[in-house]
Amino acid sequence: MKKTKTAFMKYKNYMYYSLIVLLLFSTITYATISHEQAATFNFNEKVEASSLKLAGGGSDPSDTEPDQTIKSDTDEIDSSKSQEPTNTDKPKEEPEEKPQDNQNIQPEPQNQPLDKPGTTNAPDNTPKTNTNDKSQTPAGSNNKPLPEKTKPNTNPEIEIVDVADRQNRYFTTNIKNNETVTDPQYVVTVNHLNDSLIPQEMNVKLNGKQLNDFTGGITLIEGMNDIQFQVTYKQSDKKVLRVSQSYRVMLNSDDIIITTDLKDQTVIEEILTFNATAAQGEKDVKLKVFSNDQELKPLAGNAYSATLAEGKNTLKLTAQLYGKKAEQIYTVIYEKEKITILLKTDLKDQQANSAEFSFYAKATASKVDVPLKITVNDQLAKSLDGTNYSVQLINGTNTIKVVGQYEDEQLERQYTITYKDPNVNEKPQVDPDAPKLVTDLKSGSTVKGDIKTINVWPVTASGERIRGKNVQVQVNGENIPFTWDDSSKTSYKLTLQTGQNNVTIKVWDDEGRTVTETFTVTSVAPAEDGVIGQVTISLEASVLGIPYLIKPTKMDIHQGERGSYILDQLLRNNGYEYGKTGNLDSSFYLRDVSKPGMLNGLHIPDDLWEVVEQVSTTSNRDIYSPDSLSEFDFANGSGWMYSVNGDYPNYGFSDAYFLDGDVVRVRYTLHYGKDIGGHDSSGDSEANWNKEW
Template structure:
């Protein structure tokens, strides 16, 4: 004790004791304050959902204290289609949001601690009360599905959405929301007027809360209904006076989300839709009174007709009239011809008329008869019309369609098997098909290639056998046609023949043919039928008409020579690089003279060669080239095609029909006017009726 007393009396000890007491007092003050703060409850904003909060799938918004319902994605707006892939907004995919859906909303404060019931109106910067949001739900629209798709437009950009609630007919509903499109999807009740209440809760920039409500009514029915736009165009009236003769509108039947064609009549005549994609109708009114009736039925269910009376009276500036049959169409023809005229009181001389092919920016000049002809590009071609004078406004409407633009789609018809550039050449084959069967190891065929403008391109044709040129022989070429022979693989290997043609613009077309070799040990590989006639010189009985057995590699020349010999004819071959049947004599050839030639045929030949050159030299007992006229001689066809190949270059196939015919003038009298390229006058046409 003595030591303690001395320590307390010591001045330095007193100083340290005082400091310790002060520190201890400070600590005693801090610890209770910290404990009190830790026990203080968090200040949460009022939750307008109250006890229902636990029913919602909520995700954090700005802190652990604020929540927002998750918004599922909906369907594309306005489309009556099922979408099972709807994705919710605001959280993990697949969550639904507790909804309260519609319309222009009034605003109320609901979370500032003073008015938990949200009775205070929200005012804008000018102090005026205003709506916080608006939905796109149309209360005038009757729905044929029990679902409404809509968007919500928020008017206060600096207000943060806390949550959205939807009720339908007094019942809370979950909605789906598509974050990308902003579209909500809300299920409704069938066959009644649905009252949709939308309520949106916001946090204002100052941290206080407010909310807005909107209520709209939408009818839903599973009955067949008619939807149309004429009523809107006529401002809800059933009578209208118009100064334009053309009306375009939509009319469609709907039932349970599906659309069907309505029945539309104009002045008692049924009108078909100009577009079945959206059931759009375009009608041309008669001057005076017109009656349009919209209605229809489906599966025995009928909608009530809606009638509109439309009076068309021409406007003062519509004195210019256009007449034309031109309308939207799809064609496989490269050229299209149509009629168009413009007049004032029937006088065309007072009006200027211009037709523009707008896809190529080219004005079309009229033909002599007043029609117009346009060359089409592949795909869509657009045409505009304009009629004007110095006193009237220009008229730019096509009367048949009621539109300013007529669209003609050119879908070029390609030859079977042609592949490559859409504007590439056409490839035509004779003696070969896409799939071909043969017993002959050698295959002869000819190729014709034409560019998109119809120009022959014989110089740019290539042929391959299984990707190689081995076994491919080039035989003949003229200004139109190229002949080939292919030595096929006979060991069971596939024979793929590829024909390629390239035009002057570098556009290429390819055609692929598969040839199956079906060889046999039988020396007879099939039969061909051979005919030979000279009807053009008055011999009406065939010189030859007989089947012949085919041996391996037998050509037209071998078959014809064998039969000529059999029928007692002598033949003259003057070919240098192949067989050329120059003349035959003997047999039934006797008494030949110009008098036996059909008079109408002789007149055509004389018109071309001149009377001074008719008839030329001839023989009474033989028939050959240059007899009677400069363009005469023997020609042959295989299965109706006249190939510009030597008879010795064409190997016959089983079933071939061969005709050897005499022409007086470059094949024009036997249907082969284009086989020799053209006559001296450049004409490749044939004469009618043919002999």
């Protein structure tokens, strides 16, 4: 027994140290083979309204993702979450536990800080909830500086994308980088942009600490907060894509913070709308908004509207509470947009091949249609649809003017369209002995209705009258007989077709020398009621000292209506009776008119009566009826005549067809029209007297 005790004492120290070595080896072996499970994360495509959950859950490998992960830069910040295999050769060093100093965090690359500290562009994080729960830095966190570069990706099946400094094409959030908020409760939404990528997992970190139960809400700490989102996607080729993006948000619950989407800018709109709020912590603070020292009232909620003056405008936002004050001033320059009228047209200076010419013209200003006034040779052109036009050109040079106006802007354009009528011989007259043609027909004229009367005064080179037998008038190739022919002129009634008509007049003398001219006349169809215009007509007895028996009166003209019908209506409407020869449709001649007291105030000028007595076979100015006026009253050459636009026709009323705008004067004469300038219509060669009464 004594020996046994002696042996035990001898080997006691060896056994003690062996046990220590065995325990130490067991501890090292356990630390080598152990690992820590990653936390499980909920995943939402849009966090606030979650409908999509992580298929695999947690950090376990999914069925489609290789059991291999490439660590990003941010993974190294929190080594407790690392999924790298433990190095069995060396024991894992535990970092020294230190309280996190939030101001010393080195953030990942961020956007530039705001120009106006304490201000952000209208955040969406409006919910305010009273809470004292501030996120603190956990003990044991690693505050080592961030690596400058992401480690190389050793797994070709996993693609890592860090979009901190470039446009995120994979997902977006409502976080405004570098914004300042007053409420610690910060709500985040996430939207995925690429439908071809299937979201698998989303990790969120706040100030380096992973949020295990993230469902959309983040509790900020006072001061600076760094938020990182990492989303794992499965691509169509089964490869895995990990996208990360970082943000910085400042929480300031002590100062008054003004939040607005206003900025220094230049605008072209007179009305500027914007949003603005003020808060201190979780309390709203009354905000005053001024535009050029005029206070603005909110339209609704946090919306404001300012009417800007041209040039520089100053907008000031102020808020004050418990001795604290915040103020921001913005400069907005209003440059009134110069409105330019844009004209779209195919018009240009050009040569036309046809008298019927079509074009389009439309003007706009600020996307508003501008009405146009278009004239062709000073005649207004009309369009059925407001854009397309069809007009008639005259032989030679045609001028088209386009005029429009929008507010203060004026549009004026002018185009020259040249048209050469193949039926017109524009060669100069080379034969000095050829006849001369004079007519009251004008080429390019427009007639309302289908009838137009014309006069022709053809003479030989020596001035001798050429009568109607040596005149040929054609309308669209058909011969037209003259209505009347005398020693003064030859008259014709033209029957036109709707649209363009070609009128050719040919004159020749007894030696066979000829002259030919072609004219274009456009006929416009009457309205539905048949009215083609109005004529102004009067009944006058100025040679008796009575200017008007019926003052100038406008009368409607109907399609194909003879002048005798219009005269009949005029007299009856004014209470006159009349005598005539012929009838309203043929050989109408006005013989006399009568109405009680119509000649009251009669006084024949003495100088006129002196001439009448000298040239008349019979004359007496004292014998007459005050209630009527007839041919052969006072003298043998007296009677009724009429003029159209100053010219006395050589045919009666039943052969007259008046046009819109014609002026007709029915006048009494004492001697064959010589006293009223109408003697040429009688057909003899004697001239009018040198005075018209």
